[in-house]
Amino acid sequence: MxxxxxxxxxxxxxxxxxxxSKSETNRLLLLQALYPNIQLENISKSDDSDAMQMALLSKENTIDIHHAGTAMRFLTAYFSTQEGREVILTGSSRMQERPIKILVEALQQLGAEILYEKEEGFPPIRIKGKKITANKVTLKADVSSQYISALLLIAPKLENGLELTLEGEITSIPYIEMTLALLNEIGAETTFENNKILVKPIKESLPAKRITIxxxxxxxxxxxxxxxxxxxxxxxxxxxxxxxxxxxxxxxxxxxxxxxxxxxxxxxxxxxxxxxxxxxxxxxxxxxxxxxxxxxxxxxxxxxxxxxxxxxxxxxxxxxxxxxxxxxxxxxxxxxxxxxxxxxxxxxxxxxxxxxxxxxxxxxxxxxxxxxxxxxxxxxxxxxxxxxxxxxxxxxxxxxxxxxxxxxxxx
CATH class of the missing domain: 3.65.10.10 (Enolpyruvate transferase domain)
Incomplete structure (x- = not known):
């Protein structure tokens, strides 16, 4: 048109x-999938958030998120933690040209099992969900903040939480701070000092909580x-x-x-x-x-x-x-x-x-x-x-x- x-x-x-906000919505949708007692209001009506919601609800083995870059990054981390679930995460032709290697390698440092279906470093990717017990990972600080946020969002659900070290000058600090603030809002304990971020695991079930986006x-x-x-x-x-x-x-x-x-x-x-x-x-x-x-x-x-x-x-x-x-x-x-x-x-x-x-x-x-x-x-x-x-x-x-x-x- x-x-x-x-x-x-x-x-x-x-x-x-x-x-x-698409940024807040997609973070909170992932947290809601991990902690179903969270209720959300004013969810984004964007295609990206629709793709995120459908992917989280899907029972299919192959999940196509089309053009939704945020969903690709966040869901790569999410499905890595889903024990016993194997999915192929794919997207549009442009999405298959957008790099994901930095995030995949970070998740692999933690023990995640992720393979490339076509070209190394790019979607589509095959993810075999498993229990992740390692809790230390290092990333270059000037990468897309979505890689960093993807790791932080799953951190409270990891058995030992996460210690994330960022090397160099950090890009898009407000997006990282947004992720940490939303984690705090659901009850996770976090610290962000110098270039190190710590997220403690949430061991107890969370009480019901309503969040307006x-x-x-x-x-x-x-x-x-x-x-x-x-x-x-x-x-x-x-x-x-x-x-x-x-x-x-x-x-x-x-x-x-x-x-x-x-x-x-x-x-x-x-x-x-x-x-x-x-x-x-x-x-x-x-x-x-x-x-x-x-x-x-x-x-x-x-x-x-x-x-x-x-x-x-x-x-x-x-x-x-x-x-x-x-x-x-x-x-x-x-x-x-x-x-x-x-x-x-x-x-x-x-x-x-x-x-x-x-x-x-x-x-x-x-x-x-x-x-x-x-x-x-x-x-x-x-x-x-x-x-x-x-x-x-x-x-x-x-x-x-x-x-x-x-x-x-x-x-």
């Missing part, structure tokens, strides 16, 4: 409900971009968010001050995002190593406002649904941006060139589709394979129409 977003204007005051900060980033590209006085209210959020992407509220955007927390757990002034900075510089998922949104915002930017800490974007750095370079260049990328950075130079109407290729990446959508406030824009947003935000296009965007399906 290709969508035409005609040049639009946002309603001065709008209200949007955003689904629960916060809405997704990555998803609200697109509404921050929309407000930034709108006129002063534009407001969008979005629910439901916490000031003491566990999500690293909540740094949006600080980053978007650079674009004249203010965030206000309301008593009903909603936030109001307001354009209060035009930006005065000519160049925006941020290290996004702790929140790489919002890089695409920030880059497009800067381009739409005619600002320069220098974004670093982006090395994990090369192994996402697509190589997001190269994808951004290709698509923004088509619009007339002067952009350069390295293995871990992106730079856009300020330019007076008019934005050229273009058709945006999404590369089966939900964040490419949603990050470019706000540019419809500047020019008509076509989003190819727009249905890809269902991976994390199924109601995205409907919500854009609600706030004033003109969205048409192309025949």
């Amino acid at each position: 290709n969508l035409l977003l005609n040049k639009s204007t946002v309603n001065k005051q709008s209200l949007v409900n955003v689904t629960g 916060e809405s997704d900060w990555s998803s609200v980033s697109y509404f921050y971009s929309i407000v930034a590209l709108s006129s002063v006085g534009t407001q969008i209210t979005v629910s439901s968010y916490k000031q003491n959020s566990l999500q690293g992407d909540s740094v949006l509220q600080n980053i978007y001050k650079d674009f004249g955007v203010k965030t206000e927390f309301n008593s009903d757990n909603s936030i109001t995002i307001s354009k209060i002034t035009m930006p005065t900075l000519q160049t925006v510089t941020h290290n996004l190593k702790n929140c790489p998922d919002i890089a695409q949104t920030i880059a497009v915002t800067c381009f739409g406002l005619g600002m320069s930017c220098n974004l670093t800490g982006l090395h994990t974007l090369k192994i996402k649904e697509t190589d997001r750095l190269e994808a951004l370079k290709t698509e923004l260049s088509k619009l007339s941006a002067i952009i350069s990328v390295t293995n871990d950075s992106l730079t856009i130079e300020q330019s007076n060139n008019p934005i050229i109407k273009s058709s945006i290729v999404t590369y089966q990446d939900h964040r490419m589709a949603m990050a470019f959508a706000p540019l419809a406030l500047r020019i008509p824009i076509i989003i190819n394979e727009a249905e890809v947003v269902s991976k994390s935000f199924p109601t995205f296009w409907k919500d854009l129409q609600t706030i004033g965007f003109q969205v048409e399906e192309m025949k």
